[in-house]
Amino acid sequence: MNFDFSEEQQAFLKEVQAFLDANDDPEIFDPTRENMAQIVDTPKRRAIMKEMGRQGWLGMTWPKEYDGQEGEGVYEYLLNEELAGRGGPQIGKGVGIIGKTLIAHGSEFLKEEFLPKILNNEVEFAVGYSEPEAGSDAAAMKLKATEVKGGWVLNGQKTWTTSAHFAEWYWVGARTDPDVPKWNGITLFLVPLPTHPDPPFDISGVTVQGIWTMGDERTNDVFFDDVFVPDEYVVGDLNKGFQYISQALDLERFTMFTYSPVKQRLDLLVDHIRSTERDGVPLKDDPLVRARVAHLAAEAEMARVMGLNVVDATVKSEASGGPPPTIEASEYKLYTTEFSKRLANASMDLGGPGTQLRVKTEDAPMEGRAESTYRYTVLDTIGGGTSEVQKNIISRRGLGLPKAF
Numbered sequence: 001m002n003f004d005f006s007e008e009q010q011a012f013l014k015e016v017q018a019f020l021d022a023n024d025d026p027e028i029f030d031p032t033r034e035n036m037a038q039i040v041d042t043p044k045r046r047a048i049m050k051e052m053g054r055q056g057w058l059g060m061t062w063p064k065e066y067d068g069q070e071g072e073g074v075y076e077y078l079l080n081e082e083l084a085g086r087g088g089p090q091i092g093k094g095v096g097i098i099g100k101t102l103i104a105h106g107s108e109f110l111k112e113e114f115l116p117k118i119l120n121n122e123v124e125f126a127v128g129y130s131e132p133e134a135g136s137d138a139a140a141m142k143l144k145a146t147e148v149k150g151g152w153v154l155n156g157q158k159t160w161t162t163s164a165h166f167a168e169w170y171w172v173g174a175r176t177d178p179d180v181p182k183w184n185g186i187t188l189f190l191v192p193l194p195t196h197p198d199p200p201f202d203i204s205g206v207t208v209q210g211i212w213t214m215g216d217e218r219t220n221d222v223f224f225d226d227v228f229v230p231d232e233y234v235v236g237d238l239n240k241g242f243q244y245i246s247q248a249l250d251l252e253r254f255t256m257f258t259y260s261p262v263k264q265r266l267d268l269l270v271d272h273i274r275s276t277e278r279d280g281v282p283l284k285d286d287p288l289v290r291a292r293v294a295h296l297a298a299e300a301e302m303a304r305v306m307g308l309n310v311v312d313a314t315v316k317s318e319a320s321g322g323p324p325p326t327i328e329a330s331e332y333k334l335y336t337t338e339f340s341k342r343l344a345n346a347s348m349d350l351g352g353p354g355t356q357l358r359v360k361t362e363d364a365p366m367e368g369r370a371e372s373t374y375r376y377t378v379l380d381t382i383g384g385g386t387s388e389v390q391k392n393i394i395s396r397r398g399l400g401l402p403k404a405f
């Protein structure tokens, strides 16, 4: 397997780097928000993404028919990694999950309504699968959709919906048929959220309540109380929602858990080791410290290459019109997010007592990042499917082992 980027790909990366350097602004790029940086919403962040849309960078892998460029997924990978390493917004949900699913399965009405807005970065989405009794087992979702004349009435609760407090639209799964096996009775809907400036139908029954995570950022509960959703806002075929969700999750597991912030945190730790003494002895001369950080560097390289393996599998699969690669994405997510935790633990240990100081505290070792990543990296092993769920996917679908229960 050849992991080198082509000359064209390297030229694209240089162009992206030059553009981001020219637009460097701490209000747009903030690595201290860790992976949650991708869901921070400010007017400046929306504006820079809009500018990237103008450059044609938001629909690089979309078909030309929908104003995309039919480029390979590696371009999206290069762009997203560069954005993530700087703590910027990313091309995530709109282009990936919602856009790609609408292109494959959406009605002409939904495509016309949403695809141009996604390419121009005029719309933000929140994704609602999880419920209090349906997280790892998303197919158990109960949000009830009852058919009425001209549409559906939604009642129930979602939880852990990231971005629902600022996104305009909700990509939400609901149970449309309770009498069939659970994964065959779910339908996807598009519903405006309370922050929508001009919702096309009444959403007074939608309520959003914040949940603050241990990683400092906000996620949300979302409640539906007799919310009528017209038929035009049903995504694809009735009762096929779970199949669409499963494919989109394969995408999410890769695109939303980037490698470059992990590498950036390893570099911070190595810089700290290079420049710090403990009890008069430079850390860099301590054989135990050296052994530990060398091990971490080897693991980081493993994570990088596993990411490239997903890109390679995606390019091959897209060329044959296939779905996103499931096993490779799960392997990458499992390994990289668990490694992130090991790296955060090591940063706390090797940084010494000052690492308990909070991020942005003056004189804190590693800019206070050890403490924040120690709390934050736990989230990445849960969101997008927990590590145990990834292990189940790898053992069943990758290794052909039987279902555990």
Ligand SMILES: Cc1cc2nc3c(=O)[nH]c(=O)nc-3n(C[C@H](O)[C@H](O)[C@H](O)COP(=O)(O)OP(=O)(O)OC[C@H]3O[C@@H](n4cnc5c(N)ncnc54)[C@H](O)[C@@H]3O)c2cc1C
Binding pocket: 126, 127, 128, 129, 130, 131, 132, 134, 135, 136, 137, 159, 160, 161, 162, 163, 213, 219, 379, 382, 383, 384, 385, 386, 387, 388, 389, 392
């Ligand atoms: C920061 C953050 C953001 C999120 N954003 C969103 C979002 O925008 N939209 C959305 O829909 N969801 C979102 N989620 C929810 C996330 O997808 C769920 O938290 C996750 O799927 C786990 O579900 P749960 O929390 O209900 O835990 P549970 O499913 O109840 O799991 C509890 C524990 O049991 C283990 N477990 C469960 N089933 C199995 C099994 N079969 N085999 C072995 N172990 C098992 C799990 O690994 C876990 O350790 C977010 C979560 C977090 C933390």
